[in-house]
Each structure stands twice: as structure tokens, then as C-alpha cells.
Amino acid sequence: MYLTKLKLENFRNYENEEINLINGINLFLGLNAQGKTNIIEAIYTGAFGKSYRTLKDNELIMFGKDYLNITLEYEKNNLNNITTFYIDNLNRKQIKNNEVKIKKIADYVGEIPIVIFSPESLDVVKGSPSKRRNFIDMICCQLSKSYIIQHQEYMKCLKMKNSMLKNDYIDDNYIYVLHEKMSKYIKYIVDYRKEIIDKLNIYAKTIQKKITEDNEEINLIYNTDFLNMTEEEIKKYLDDHLYIDKLRKIAIKGIQRDDLEIYINEQDVSKFGSQGQKRTALLTLKLSNFELLKQEKNEIPILLLDDIMSELDSKRINFLLKYIENYQSIITTTEDTFVKNIDNIKISKVSNGRLEK
Numbered sequence: 001m002y003l004t005k006l007k008l009e010n011f012r013n014y015e016n017e018e019i020n021l022i023n024g025i026n027l028f029l030g031l032n033a034q035g036k037t038n039i040i041e042a043i044y045t046g047a048f049g050k051s052y053r054t055l056k057d058n059e060l061i062m063f064g065k066d067y068l069n070i071t072l073e074y075e076k077n078n079l080n081n082i083t084t085f086y087i088d089n090l091n092r093k094q095i096k097n098n099e100v101k102i103k104k105i106a107d108y109v110g111e112i113p114i115v116i117f118s119p120e121s122l123d124v125v126k127g128s129p130s131k132r133r134n135f136i137d138m139i140c141c142q143l144s145k146s147y148i149i150q151h152q153e154y155m156k157c158l159k160m161k162n163s164m165l166k167n168d169y170i171d172d173n174y175i176y177v178l179h180e181k182m183s184k185y186i187k188y189i190v191d192y193r194k195e196i197i198d199k200l201n202i203y204a205k206t207i208q209k210k211i212t213e214d215n216e217e218i219n220l221i222y223n224t225d226f227l228n229m230t231e232e233e234i235k236k237y238l239d240d241h242l243y244i245d246k247l248r249k250i251a252i253k254g255i256q257r258d259d260l261e262i263y264i265n266e267q268d269v270s271k272f273g274s275q276g277q278k279r280t281a282l283l284t285l286k287l288s289n290f291e292l293l294k295q296e297k298n299e300i301p302i303l304l305l306d307d308i309m310s311e312l313d314s315k316r317i318n319f320l321l322k323y324i325e326n327y328q329s330i331i332t333t334t335e336d337t338f339v340k341n342i343d344n345i346k347i348s349k350v351s352n353g354r355l356e357k
């Protein structure tokens with residue numbers, strides 16, 4: 001699958017713009033603050049029903065306007081498809097796929113598979129466990145509707161548990177009932193995360209070796225309290241740790257604490273990796289993510305690469321460009337010096353919310 005057109009109306013600094021996309025490298029070139037990342041964000045928002053830069057949908061609306069529209073046209077199985085995303089100042093939101101209203105976002109996510117790679121992605125390697133969980137969840141959500149639903153339900157229970165833990169009087173039985181529900185969701189989520197991480201690890205090993213010319217071995221390990229536990233064991237584990245939750249007034253145990261450990265030559269890259277090793281590990285993770293989605297969905301995901309050429313050295317840039325030359329990518333950059341001998345490329349100049357012809 002690939003995107004053929006992006007239309008923006010009142011989206012951030014784009015008042016009205018229609019962008020034709022090729023099934024190859026779409027390069028958006030421009031100075032700072034012109035609207036390059038906004039293009040990436042618009043595509044992401046159209047595919048996930050929400051932005052990755054803000055939790056407040058109405059920040060996406062152009063200053064002074066009261067609604068926005070994003071239209072994504074794409075070809076899939078030789079058919080033309082269209083998704084529209086609308087939001088207004090009163091936070092009324094509507095997503096339509098081929099004219100059909102999307103009632104639950106779980107019914108839609110995964111329709112347009114996406115891999116995003118931006119300077120903030122480095123947090124996956126450098127940052128807190130939550131960034132790595134997000135990375136894994138983003139893959140799981142694009143692959144499984146039940147994963148999205150079970151995860152949402154778990155988070156609802158967790159919220160209820162945490163608000164009870166804030167009370168002066170805590171009803172243990174109420175929490176035990178929640179634990180019973182949560183243990184079902186945990187079982188499902190842990191099994192799914194484990195399966196995805198194991199598959200990702202296989203791709204990562206091959207890619208890491210290629211990038212580093214056999215010098216580095218990567219290993220991804222899923223860190224959770226609940227591996228290979230039955231639902232009953234999970235429930236007991238949660239019940240047994242309730243006393244700690246009560247002391248801390250917040251749920252300490254649960255899949256909201258899971259982590260993905262990334263090892264390079266048997267050392268934890270987040271603690272001991274050099275800057276370059278962290279960037280290489282991230283490149284490996286993102287390309288493995290791409291391969292995994294491609295394999296599992298039997299469709300080619302769209303690569304969104306926001307300003308990452310400045311983060312990579314020439315060897316890694318060449319590796320990446322070679323890797324993606326036959327797929328669709330949307331790349332933003334302030335410098336196009338790395339563009340040499342590439343055939344399937346369309347370069348557009350971005351200037352103050354407009355594309356220069």
C-alpha cells in the first residue's frame with residue numbers, strides 16, 4: 001500500500017494544501033519552522049486518529065480557525081481508498097474511512113501501517129521504560145484490534161485502582177475484584193508483547209549485523225513480572241503486593257512497569273552505549289519494526305522519517321536509503337546534501353506552510 005495524496009485544511013500552519021505523493025522517497029526540504037514536521041504529524045494523525053506531539057487535538061487546528069480537515073488518499077490492493085479526519089474547536093472529532101464513520105478507533109488503527117522515526121525516537125533507546133513500552137505498543141496496536149481493546153480495558157481498571165489507593169479508606173475487596181479483571185488483561189498483553197518482541201529480535205539481529213558489518217550483536221529482552229504466569233498466578237501476585245501499593249498510594253505492580261531491554265554485545269545500550277551505538281540500535285529497531293509489520297500484515301508500511309538525516313553519519317544514511325529505496329517514505333530535512341544517485345525521489349520545498357512548485 002502507499003499514500004497517493006495528502007490534503008490539509010487548517011492543519012497547523014497549512015491553510016489549504018494538496019500534496020501528491022509518489023510510491024518512493026518523498027523528500028520535504030526547508031528551513032526551520034516552515035512546516036516539515038507538520039506534514040509528518042498530519043499523516044500520523046490520519047493513520048492513528050491522534051497526534052504523537054500533543055494530547056490536545058485542538059492544538060492541531062490553525063490559529064484563529066475553528067476546525068481542521070486531513071484527507072489521506074491511498075492505494076491498497078489496487079483500489080483507491082480515502083480517510084478523512086475532522087476536528088473542531090468544540091472537540092468534535094470524526095474519522096471516516098471510505099465514507100464509513102469510525103465509531104471505535106480500534107476498528108481503524110492498522111489500516112494504514114506506519115513506522116515513524118524522528119529525533120525524539122532516540123528516547124526509545126535513551127529514555128524511560130515508558131518510551132520503550134510505547135514503541136512496542138505501537139506495533140502491537142497496529143497488528144491486533146483485541147490488543148488495543150484489552151489494553152484500554154486494563155488502563156481503565158488501573159485508573160480505578162489508583163483512585164481507590166488515593167483514598168483514606170481503602171476497600172480491599174473492591175481492589176481484589178479489579179485484580180481479577182486485570183489478571184485476564186495482563187495475561188493477554190504479556191503474551192502478545194512477548195511474541196512481538198521475540199519476532200522483532202530475530203529481525204534486529206540480522207539488521208544490526210548488516211549495519212555494523214558483523215561487529216555488533218543486538219539482543220532484545222522483554223522485562224516483565226508476569227512471564228509464563230497463569231491468570232490465577234497473576235491475580236495472586238497482584239493481591240500479594242497490594243500492601244506495597246497501599247504504602248505508595250499507587251499501583252506498583254502491573255504491565256505499566258514492563259520494559260524492553262536492549263543489549264549490544266551483552267551490554268545494556270541505554271546505560272553503556274556510545275551515542276553512535278544508541279543511534280545504530282535505534283535504526284535497527286525501526287527497520288525491524290518495518291520488517292515485522294510488513295511480514296505480519298502482508299503490506300508495506302509507510303516510513304515517516306522526520307529530520308533524522310542530521311542524526312546519522314554518512315554510512316548509516318547510505319544504509320538507510322538503500323534499504324528504503326523500493327518503499328514509500330516521507331522524509332523531512334533541512335539539507336539535501338545526502339541526495340545522490342537516487343532515482344525514485346520527489347523533492348518538494350516547504351516554506352511557511354506552502355509547498356513551492
Ligand SMILES: Nc1ncnc2c1ncn2[C@@H]1O[C@H](COP(=O)(O)OP(=O)(O)OP(=O)(O)O)[C@@H](O)[C@H]1O
Pocket residue numbers: 011012013014030031032033034035036037038039059060061062063307334
Ligand atoms: N495550530 C497552529 N496554527 C498555526 N501555526 C502553527 C500551529 N501549530 C504550529 N504552528 C507553526 O508551524 C510552524 C512549523 O512547524 P514544524 O514543526 O512543521 O516546522 P519544521 O519545518 O519541522 O521546522 P524544524 O526544521 O525546526 O523542525 C511553527 O513555526 C509553528 O509556529
Ligand SMILES: [Mg+2]
Pocket residue numbers: 036037038306307
Ligand atoms: Mg521539524
